[in-house]
Amino acid sequence: MRSVRIPADRVGTIIGNKGETKRSLMRTSGVTIEVDTEGEVIIHDDKAKDPLKALQLLDVIKAIGRGFSPERAMRLFQDDEYFEVIDLKEFGSRSNQMSRIRGRIIGHDGKTRELIEDLAGVSMSVYGNTVALIGSSAGLPVAKHAIEMLLNGSEHSTVYRYLEGQRPKLRIAEMGFDI
DSSP states (O other): OEEEEOOGGGHHHHHOGGGHHHHHHHHHHTOEEEEOTTSEEEEEOTTOSOHHHHHHHHHHHHHHHTTOOHHHHGGGGSTTOEEEEEEGGGTOOSHHHHHHHHHHHHOGGGHHHHHHHHHHTOEEEEETTEEEEEEOTTHHHHHHHHHHHHHTTOOHHHHHHHHHHHHHHHHHHHTTOOO
């Protein structure tokens, strides 16, 4: 048995309309879950037929808790898809800094976020004081580095050039070759 806490405002997303998301998660993972109104999610994985699915379910729940839709989070049930969270508090602590930092990552009308997602092949969620990423073993480090470049003050154009430069390597990795 494992448990994970998610923000209380994300409980409804885990449960879904009439419990459909929760049932879908249990069906896909083969594991029973309980969700309370405070945000505590208990995973009964002691009788799991596939222990890997139970571990993947833990990441799926964390991803939903970090702002991903259940459909995007369920991408983590696939092989070579991983979840990573970057804590923005490491780059600024005051609330006015946090909104500036989030703004740099999202960009004007979401342009920066969209470019990182498209060029690195990841899904990204900026929620609270975190940036969460879902991506492949090739795309995730590229997206993480691009975000860290922004957090460390790099110009957006420099980050875009970095992402463009990494795209050929990511295409090769998508074809199954090591980079």
